[in-house]
Amino acid sequence: MAVKEVDSITGQETTGHEWDGIKELNRPLPMWWLYTFYATIVISVILWVLYPAIPWINGHTNGILGYNQRASLDKVMEEANAAQAQYITRISQAPSLAAIQADPDLLNFAQAGGRAVFNENCAACHGLGGSGRPGGFPTLADDDWLWGGKLDDIAQTVHHGIRNADPDSRQSVMPNFGTDQILTAEQIGDVAEYVLSLSSRSTDAAAADRGKTVFADNCASCHGDDGQGKAEFGAPNLADAIWLHGDGSKLAIVAQVTKPRMGVMPAWDGRLSEANQRMVTIYVHSLGGGQ
Ligand code: HEC
Ligand code: HEC
Known part of the structure; x- marks a missing residue:
């Protein structure tokens, strides 16, 4: 020491x-x-x-508790899926879309699920929130409907689509009045002037007057006597300010009557599950324009 x-x-x-x-x-x-x-x-x-x-x-080394992070994540996911599966089953088995809407719990789930389905599958054409896109992709958030805005109308459009190969797809097409020479260029000019007059924009009363007869003979069967549109033919209202093809100018109307453009939408049967189609239908209906 x-x-x-x-x-x-x-x-x-x-x-x-x-x-x-x-x-x-x-x-x-x-x-x-x-x-x-x-x-x-x-x-x-x-x-x-x-x-x-x-x-x-x-x-x-595993440790004597046998703890495993992946297993506990799997368990949490399983519980979440089981909770969702219960809703998904109830939605796909509900007797009608209206019954889903009537149940606040299901409605909530369907709207949130429908928004996710919409963003993934529909927004590319219809815009986020169904705001529509130029070039014939209609707004789904207003009360202006081509094919009807009731739950069942929207469901039909979603399940079978528009102008595609599905046998139950919506089909009506407007004739090629110009290129198939059903109407002369003068008649097309006149009927376009009449269509303008439906929203008080005609500048040639005489032409619009001549066009009125052309319209009654060729157009009213689909677009209605006053051009207010008919949902059974997907024929748009021509008397309002909402236009699917072009800007509603005389030029755009003449172009549509001469050689019509016809919108096409895919069918979602077979691409989306029944529950997903029901949820997206309810979501679209809830966007503001549902009838
Ligand atoms: C490839 C583009 C495209 C996709 C994707 C698409 N749509 Fe459409 N959709 C259209 C077009 C084009 C029209 C208008 C057809 C017409 O002119 O009649 C339309 C029309 C509709 C209509 C009828 C609107 C009315 O005014 O009656 C509904 C409802 C609709 N779509 C819902 C959906 C839903 C829901 C989805 C997703 C599951 C979807 N669409 C995906 C192109 C698309
Ligand atoms: C067989 C039914 C049918 C007939 C007959 C018909 N249309 Fe149409 N028309 C439609 C449909 C359906 C559309 C919508 C096209 C689409 O959904 O892409 C349309 C669209 C239009 C549009 C474009 C509207 C927009 O919002 O952009 C104009 C304009 C129009 N039609 C005018 C006429 C005129 C004028 C006539 C008569 C000369 C006529 N249509 C006859 C079915 C018809």
């Missing part, structure tokens, strides 16, 4: 080490720090024993 030496300046004990006349003071670690350090070592050993810890050549 070396005799303890005390440094005269600080009054502290030294370790007895000395370099070039400089002596090292003995400053031990504080006890609280040391015991915390030992405790962490003990805790880490306990954790190694309880939980998966040490990498091995094939895998790792």
